[in-house]
Amino acid sequence: MNRKRRKRSHLSGTAVIALIVFAAASFILQAQDRAASSGEDKPPVETAAAVKSNPLLAGKTIVLDAGHGGEDAGSIGQKGTFEKEVTLDTVHHIRDELKERTGADVVLTRQEDEFVPLEQRAAMAGENNADLFISIHYDAFESKDVAGMTTYYYHNSDLTLAEVMHDALLGGVDVKDRGVKEGNYQVLRENVKPALLLELGYISNKAEEERMNSEAFQTAVSHAIVNGIIDYLS
Numbered sequence: 111m112n113r114k115r116r117k118r119s120h121l122s123g124t125a126v127i128a129l130i131v132f133a134a135a136s137f138i139l140q141a142q143d144r145a146a147s148s149g150e151d152k153p154p155v156e157t158a159a160a161v162k163s164n165p166l167l168a169g170k171t172i173v174l175d176a177g178h179g180g181e182d183a184g185s186i187g188q189k190g191t192f193e194k195e196v197t198l199d200t201v202h203h204i205r206d207e208l209k210e211r212t213g214a215d216v217v218l219t220r221q222e223d224e225f226v227p228l229e230q231r232a233a234m235a236g237e238n239n240a241d242l243f244i245s246i247h248y249d250a251f252e253s254k255d256v257a258g259m260t261t262y263y264y265h266n267s268d269l270t271l272a273e274v275m276h277d278a279l280l281g282g283v284d285v286k287d288r289g290v291k292e293g294n295y296q297v298l299r300e301n302v303k304p305a306l307l308l309e310l311g312y313i314s315n316k317a318e319e320e321r322m323n324s325e326a327f328q329t330a331v332s333h334a335i336v337n338g339i340i341d342y343l344s
């Protein structure tokens with residue numbers, strides 16, 4: 111009897127100590143939370159460390175193709191915008207956000223204002239065993255009031271990918287919907303990996319030309335494309 115009682119009081123003593131330790135620990139944690147949330151420079155929810163420990167697309171490879179380049183300027187806007195320059199700007203925005211948010215490996219078909227043949231661009235998806243190839247373009251038409259975005263695919267197996275990406279684009283950018291279409295483009299036709307060609311606006315339309323040169327548009331459209339990539343690959 112006596113021994114049993116001593117054992118019980120010893121146990122309850124341990125329980126009390128455990129409770130005190132628990133209370134102290136939660137007090138310290140709460141204090142740390144308060145300190146963190148009161149700070150002006152509180153880091154965003156997705157810190158670099160968080161992405162590193164839980165990368166959405168780790169091990170995935172995405173090839174980004176900035177349309178045109180070098181001697182091939184692409185379309186030229188009424189205010190003098192060169193398609194080859196805007197496509198490279200967009201690709202750089204997508205690359206930066208992809209790396210930051212997803213941890214994916216990104217390959218660019220061209221790094222700067224240089225001419226790269228179409229067959230070489232298409233081949234890069236296979237050579238890098240890419241999970242996705244996305245070619246970026248801006249459209250042009252004789253009639254200056256035509257505007258909007260079009261998502262092109264070639265192989266039937268890429269139709270779902272095209273629909274996922276097009277939904278992400280329309281969800282992220284206020285734009286006229288020109289739909290998902292089959293497009294007989296060499297970078298799609300010769301591609302052995304899932305591939306899309308995105309026409310992200312009309313350089314021949316004054317309002318869209320102006321908009322595509324703004325940081326706000328480039329950030330928004332790149333964000334939407336990264337959302338589409340994540341939706342499709344994860």
Ligand SMILES: [Zn+2]
Nearest residue numbers: 177184247248
């Ligand atoms: Zn183009």
